[in-house]
Amino acid sequence: MTNTIGDIETADMILVTGSNTTENHPVLSSFVKRAVKFRSAKLVVVDPRKIKLVEYADKWIRQAVGTDVVWINGLMHVIIKEALFNKTFVNDRTEGFEELKKTVEKFTPEHVEKITGIAKEDIIEIARMYATAKAASILYCMGITQHICGTDNVKSLANLSMLCGHMGKPGTGVNPLRGQNNVQGACDMGGLPVVFTAYQPVSNPDAVKKMENAWGVTGISTSPGLTATEMIPKAHDGIIKSLYIIGENPLVSDPDLNHAEKCFEDLEFLVVQDLFLTETAQKADVVLPSTCFAEKDGTFSNTERRVQRVRKAVEGPGDAKIDWAITCDIASRMGYPMSYNSSEDIFEEIRIVTPSYAGITYDRIDKTGIHWPCPSIDHPGTPILHSAQFTRGKGLFHAIDFIPPAEEPDNEYPLNLTTGRVIYQYHTGTMTRKTEGLNERAPESFVEITQKDADKYNVKNGKKVRVISRRGEIEVIVQISPKAVDGTVFIPFHYAEAAANRLTNGRLDPIAKIPEYKVCAVKLAS
Template identity: 60%
Template sequence: MAGLAASFGSGAMTNPISDIEKADVILVTGSNTTETHPVISAAIKRAAKFGGKKLIVADPREITLKKHAHLKMAPRPGGDIAWINGMIHVILEEGLQDKRYILERTEGFDAMAKSVAPFTPGYVRKITGIPEETLIAAARLYAGAEKGSILYCMGITQHINGTDAVKALANLAMVCGNVGIEGGGVNPLRGQNNVQGACDMGGLPDVYPGYRKVHEEAHAQTMEKAWGVTGLSRTPGLTATDMVDAAINGKLKALYVIGENPLVSEADLNHTEKGFSSLEFLVVQDIFMSETARAADVVLPALCFAEKEGTFTNTERRVQRVRKAVDGPDGVSTDWEIVCDIARRMGTDMGFTSAEAIFTELAAVTPSFSGLSYPRIEDEGIPWPCPTADHPGTPRLHVGTFAKGKGTFHAIAWTPPAEVTDEDYPLALTTGRVLYHYHTGTMTRKSKGLNERSPECFVEMEGSDAKALGLADGTMATVTSRRGEITARVKVSRRMGKGTVFIPFHFAEAAANRLTNAKLDPVSKIPEFKVCAVRIASAPDAGKEN
């Protein structure tokens, strides 16, 4: 994603959250924002309801945010690149692009323009189901705005072509001159608390902190000097999904899992379980006995966020202090203390005495964090990049110029999902979250009040689809894919389009990821969680459950 690498490559917002209400048009896609990011959704709703801003929402479901939309689209799962390219096609056909911005600030426009030429509104309708007039209206609305903001989440990225879909959104933003301006940008909403910070710290297999590639000699030498070592590997490590295959193949013998529950969250759980059972040694470090912790050889209890000091980085790249609010259980340590203790027992004393000491080293070796320190973020967080001690931080990226000079357009082709519906599996499944639970439910499903609001898994489907299968609202159904089977309660809903069903992935006893497809985006290595083919039938004990 050259030209936008400082933001899109790290999955960070180009613009601050406050810019949402400064946009003239807001395009939200692949994000059930009211249920997964309720604070940000409040800003979107304020902008639309009270600020006179125009809101476009594209989602296969009739999500709550669509109630506030001036224009809404319901693309079939897997069709994102087609409708994004289609919007660009309309913009170029009608001469609505920002010609000066394209000329002065970008490169690769001609190849991109050629690639979107086939994506006429009629062609897009055949792929996505979006009416031609709706696509044209969306293109005109976005292109006609002085400032347009794009917000997206995992509904865009969790596909085999998710990386290309993000590039397509970048193309759309640059065509209209909306990158590097107040109220504009391409803004991914991070899926979990501090996932931005984890990535910033090098919690990826191919980078050091600050997204410096491990295979680049200069970066490796910088870290070797800082740590007083030699011979750091220049070879990227394995992604989480690669680790499962490596375990099955006997190449990975041991695994150390910190604060993650892959035996519920990974795609194609039967395959994942096979990988974990193939390990010789599994260590899990967590605050509760998750499904993955129950499978571990050793469980290391750790303190939660409210019991320790440190920093979080939020979705707008703002580095913020986290302070201890309560005492944790006796004898339980913080994550960093546990890691340092293990390292010491293995022969390496990292020498850290506090979370602040770790942050100080981070700033010393990471250019985008060089100007940050605990005293500077004592009262208010600062967004990176912040290269010097007198730098105010960078709320908006690519202002005036892109990180590498000019922003690069990409010629993006649409490809169908890895698995499409057929006679045996006629329905398209998409997955996601509900308001009352978080991720695999490790924390939220321990709350009585939240369980009362959302007690069990369900399969949400359109009325005529349910009727054709002899299913009624509230009955139990068996949902089967080529990989697995679960039983869930039917929820007949007008939110669903015909031929598409939705299942939340919080419930281990009816794990949606027993069904999902582990085929990967070749670049990001993210599985295609958001679309696979399933069939649904009445469960054998449906009468008892109703």
């Protein structure tokens, strides 16, 4: 997030898109709801599903799935045409405005209506609401990113925000809501194929030299690595021979699971380190038992870039060990001794090679976490990013055109499928499905569908139905729901026994390599 969670309550207008906030970030959603109920903030929800948050919204806009670039360009078309944009901000702090203007010119409200199904009056109305608000915040989540055009969608939201100068001030910003406790931290720590810690590129010789010096090694690779979504298909191609998987369950969470399973068969050696014998661990040659968050000391970095303490409360079961100690032990046995006395020792090393974490210590975050960047020990941290300038200096507008989803409904597969979570379960369910009460509330998978589509395809509420895509099929319970939209069904991806990802499409965004979980074509059969 460019801004903080607490900051949401200071916005005059909140635009939420592609985030089922009340189910996936319940505590954060209360900040949005309080802003609306008690501080008269305006809330606009742009989402194909009639999610709970819609009940609190001044305006709910239902776009056709996969058409986000179009409605966002449509808003910018209106804002530029009506001269509602922030001229000072655009002049002083950005570049590329003319190209943007040219690109959005054709996205007239009429054109947008044709592609997205959003009424042209609504486009004009929310454009005006967003542009004229004193402080407007954009919140988004996987509904924006999990598309082949995910990067384009995010850049479009950034364009919109810069155009109106809703950036760098309280109550504004472009705020992605991270779905897992430490996605932010895993990225910050260099758990990505193209960057070291703090996003220092592996292609930058200075950064490589710095790491080689810090780690006492030579020969660190400067060529970009593969993303998770590339590594697994590359196993099938014989390029990846071995995977060391720590705390992930790709055999439920990956797209196009039937294909992913075949890829795993082709691995020469698979190591899985986890809390449980997950679907992925069952395929492993070696399984290593690790400790969970309650059994270790350390830090997590939350969605607002706040680095917070994790403290050991209980002993782990049996011989389970803390993840870093297992990895260090493997390294040592491979001839590169790695050993640390404590998590804090590792954090001290992180501070040395990670400029944005350099000023953070366990002592400083004992009571309250600190937002990075925090470059020095006397720096208070940075709750709001880009307040004086952007990381690259001026903010660059990206002129972006529309790409339709990779797979659209046709005669054979007439429905769109979109996937996501429910409030009572989490990701592949390895943790939440161990709590009976949560299972009582959300026991099994379902397909959410409109009454009209249920009638059309002759399926009955509460009865089982087969959902079939070009890649696989699963059997789930029919749930007729007012949340659904005609022509699109929703299935949660938590349930391994009816894994929604047997159906999803493995096509990736060309830049972020994120799969298009949010759109593929399916049919129903009883």
